[in-house]
Amino acid sequence: MGDQPPQGQLQHGSALELHHAVEDALRGGVLDLVDDATVREEDHGVGVRRSDGVVRDHDDRLAELGHRVAVSGSYNFDFRKAAVTLSMFYNGQTGRPYSLNFSGDLNGDGVTTNDLLYYPRESEVTVGGGFTYQDLVNFIEAGDCKGAAPGSIFTRNSCHMPFVHSLDFRTAVDVPFGRFRPEFTVDVLNMLNLFDRTLGQVRYAGFNDLLVTTATESGGKYTYTLLDVAKPGFARFSRDDIRSRWQAQVGLRLRF
Numbered sequence: 156m157g158d159q160p161p162q163g164q165l166q167h168g169s170a171l172e173l174h175h176a177v178e179d180a181l182r183g184g185v186l187d188l189v190d191d192a193t194v195r196e197e198d199h200g201v202g203v204r205r206s207d208g209v210v211r212d213h214d215d216r217l218a219e220l221g222h223r224v225a226v227s228g229s230y231n232f233d234f235r236k237a238a239v240t241l242s243m244f245y246n247g248q249t250g251r252p253y254s255l256n257f258s259g260d261l262n263g264d265g266v267t268t269n270d271l272l273y274y275p276r277e278s279e280v281t282v283g284g285g286f287t288y289q290d291l292v293n294f295i296e297a298g299d300c301k302g303a304a305p306g307s308i309f310t311r312n313s314c315h316m317p318f319v320h321s322l323d324f325r326t327a328v329d330v331p332f333g334r335f336r337p338e339f340t341v342d343v344l345n346m347l348n349l350f351d352r353t354l355g356q357v358r359y360a361g362f363n364d365l366l367v368t369t370a371t372e373s374g375g376k377y378t379y380t381l382l383d384v385a386k387p388g389f390a391r392f393s394r395d396d397i398r399s400r401w402q403a404q405v406g407l408r409l410r411f
């Protein structure tokens with residue numbers, strides 16, 4: 156077995172969770188602070204070892220969890236007769252993996268969207284349509300793709316979408332009112348986006364890949380014709396419209 160992971164075990168990546176609870180109870184001028192923090196780190200990763208002992212670190216990257224940080228916290232205090240709870244949840248995680256593919260059926264298997272992109276050397280390719288080899292390089296190098304190098308075919312799912320941050324916030328106020336005990340709540344989801352429209356954005360590559368270019372070959376030289384996604388000034392990813400906005404809801408709960 157050596158240093159190889161056991162079959163089915165994931166290899167790389169990490170997850171970090173931080174739970175932080177603070178209770179602040181003001182009782183007769185005495186501050187009682189309870190602080191509890193735990194940190195947990197786990198290994199996750201890419202690649203699954205098959206029964207024949209081969210670690211498939213290419214085809215299984217869709218299962219890669221990457222890195223994830225989760226932080227949750229709550230803060231309780233009394234304000235006159237009301238009990239107030241403020242709580243938040245932060246989740247940050249590596250974006251999903253995706254592939255760079257040709258548009259067209261270069262390997263002749265009858266499917267036009269499954270052929271992994273060849274990253275050509277400058278001498279091997281002409282980039283058509285008024286674009287340049289450097290435009291292609293700029294697009295590729297901005298893609299967070301592992302092992303991308305001229306003269307090689309991309310590995311499936313070796314690129315990552317952007318890291319995703321999300322922050323949710325909740326306020327709950329519990330007020331005794333006769334025989335009732337109404338609880339008012341305000342939830343704000345994706346609060347980062349409330350303060351800065353550029354934050355809290357969730358972007359994705361449709362069907363987990365991007366079709367970069369068509370390619371034709373003549374006399375040992377390729378001609379690449381870039382699709383819109385690879386052209387300068389065009390968006391690389393689609394945006395998840397709902398998850399990329401902040402949302403709020405107010406609530407009232409009556410207990411009796």
Ligand SMILES: [Ca+2]
Nearest residue numbers: 260264266270
């Ligand atoms: Ca194909």
